[in-house]
Amino acid sequence: MTRSVIAVGFITATSGIALAHSGVKNAAVMQRMMGMSGISENMKVIGDMAKGQIPFDGDAARAAALAIAGYAAQTPKLFTAFEMDPKSEAKPEIWDNFSDFMAKSMHMETVATDLSASIQEPQDLGPAVAALGETCRACHKAYRE
Numbered sequence: 001m002t003r004s005v006i007a008v009g010f011i012t013a014t015s016g017i018a019l020a021h022s023g024v025k026n027a028a029v030m031q032r033m034m035g036m037s038g039i040s041e042n043m044k045v046i047g048d049m050a051k052g053q054i055p056f057d058g059d060a061a062r063a064a065a066l067a068i069a070g071y072a073a074q075t076p077k078l079f080t081a082f083e084m085d086p087k088s089e090a091k092p093e094i095w096d097n098f099s100d101f102m103a104k105s106m107h108m109e110t111v112a113t114d115l116s117a118s119i120q121e122p123q124d125l126g127p128a129v130a131a132l133g134e135t136c137r138a139c140h141k142a143y144r145e
Ligand code: HEC
Pocket: 005, 008, 009, 020, 021, 029, 032, 033, 034, 036, 037, 039, 040, 043, 068, 075, 087, 088, 089, 090, 091, 101, 102, 104, 105, 108, 132, 133, 135, 136, 137, 139, 140, 143, 144
């Protein structure tokens, strides 16, 4: 997971979603950003646990993975319409390659769903962050500024 993703999750958690997204006028863009923020907040739970910044809690870690899977399931829907906003970081290529965008989203869902069942011990968290982070990176690299 990149430092900027952690930073955005931190801002969202501490300052509130409205402030983190201030200036976004397009409601559809706002919704998809909030979906991503939800993913990021849950990723932060698993990441903070992996780093030992919060105590290990298997139920909470699995719940966070399940929440990411839920947001992932919504992601194609949130991006189906071509919507833009000056504050958006979405690349127009999303809508030229929408089946690939959907595949990347479904991959995140599969990885998160598997982790929502398989995380049992503190040692599982590092690989979980790595596996999930890879799904974020794959899509952001192609489709996010
Ligand atoms: C299928 C593609 C895809 C996947 C997978 C994906 N993202 Fe994103 N993400 C995007 C796009 C596109 C944007 C830019 C949206 C915009 O600005 O309109 C974005 C934006 C974000 C943002 C900024 C939201 C804001 O407030 O502007 C965060 C945070 C984020 N993603 C976190 C994550 C994390 C964490 C993961 C992995 C667990 C992840 N994303 C996986 C496509 C994806």
